[in-house]
Amino acid sequence: MKESMKKETHVGLQPIRVLKHNLTARLENRSKDLIKLLQHNSKLNKYISYESFDEPLINGQKPYIDKDGIIHIHETFLSYLWIISFTMFVLYEEAVAIPDLIKRNIQPPKSQNVELIKLTEELFDYAKSLVRVFSKWDTEYFPNPEFFDRSSDEGFYIERNNDLYVEAMNFILFHEIAHAEFEHIKKKNVKRLNNEELKEMELEADSRAINLLLKEYRSKNLSDLSIIVGLASILFCGQNLSGGNKHPDIDIRLENALQIINPADDSPVWAFLVLFIKLWDKQFSHNFIENSEYDSFKAFYYELITQAKKL
Template sequence: MFQQTNPQFFEELSADIKGRKVNQIVDLIYGEVPLRKEDGSFWTPRIIGSSKQIEVHETFLSFVWCAIYSTFVKYLETVDFPQTNNRQGKAAYTANQDHLETATQMFDYARSLIVDFQKWNIDVSPNPEKYLAENRDFIEQTTLYYNSAVKFILCHEYAHLKFEHLKNIDKNTDKSRFCEMEYEADNFAIDSIMKGYFEPAHFAAEAQRLANEIGVIFGIVVMFYFKASTEGAKHPNAEDRLTNALERLKLEDNHPGWGIACTGFKFWDSQFGKNLVWDIENKSFKELYYQLLDQIKKEN
């Protein structure tokens, strides 16, 4: 999946492997451990300078899938379906409380993985490995967005190796330079994915584009759930990364990506008690996003 990000990507990646900028092996670390390490850092994706490898932890991947599932279902049931009812002028869809309760449970499980690893009960909880056919829509759509989110994350880390960012930093490097490199990595990842869109005439063009766009958004949104503050010591604020991605994707004002970003803010709000004011009436998803963003900025 990663190698086929766009038609030229494999050739580009192969050249960087041959040029010894990138190790051809992604280091997938297995282990039933929480994401928070003893030193307070997290098992989030990173690059290893000595081996030039991308490192990804098994628990992080579980966290991402569960966080996407909960956010996506919450978006559908509380944002997308009501808007559809408004457009159609009738109550074609009603919120399914069982779906919402399951989404909340999955979110609680996802965030618990940060501090206390508990085994994923695939006999009871939604998961991409074992599920009933009647539950396939939410699960398989989640997996579709998860795949695109992981692709975005891998492309981001690959960019750090490709542009040899580690060679350009030392103990005296200031935050602005770190931020520049993070945006460069994000923009490379987004542009690489956009280059892989099918031609408009392709029968799956719209669905594939939507999956990739939403995947990029989720690749950033899930990082909000790690802590109450959006500020990073050596990274741009999380909301600034998200805004950059949304604008770079050139999404329409009511694109689901804006709505999912808003739902991500809502989950983060419920997790850390930010008391954001959610006023969706007579607003596009984009307008709602910037309204919520303004509240976050004022708090920071």
């Protein structure tokens, strides 16, 4: 039976509101000293602005930090990111891991849930629609963190995805904190920085955020995946890898992250990356060539990203 997780303290428009306090609680627990230092030095504001608007991502609904050190996060983006991480989690487990075990004549821990795969794909379509058009999350029909049945497969993935989502948002919040720590906003206002210098700042913030996240983690595997989710989720906002004038291309940001994370060749990070590229390929009909002879997801990813760079 489905039950509501909403409490009176959960303020907002979308079901993602029930995880609002989880984001800041985990962030403060793992980096209390750094945050206090930055706040003491007036680099980081104590207040994180949680904003709820009926607006799509393209209407300024992505995270950012302003000149006063206030980090702004928006429910549309938070909803988008939760659904992206949920999609990757479910598709990895149900459409990759279970079939792989069966292929190797190993009994999987559970049977494949085809209906959940279909529902997740529909939910993923809803997430992509939020990039350009806002619409309300149908909590009666779609999986969501506010209203679900804990005993179902859907509930199993929701509760575990909540952990992945919070970790991915901690990476993103650390990215904004790094901007404050390195005084990037001040530098942009004082100096006339060219596009390459602006992109270097973003990579610097990425690197610092990754190192901060990996300095204090409960599960290295979870943290690695959360970084990939935080960066690769950008893919579904455009049909090429370009980061525009102020941000590095997505493949450059991913490669920078991979160099720091240094995942093992059999890490699920590579399978997640392949899923991201394949779903993005399907979204924009790039028609990437898939060779059936790949001996690892790592090799598969690099072949796909090489094709993506040529767009």
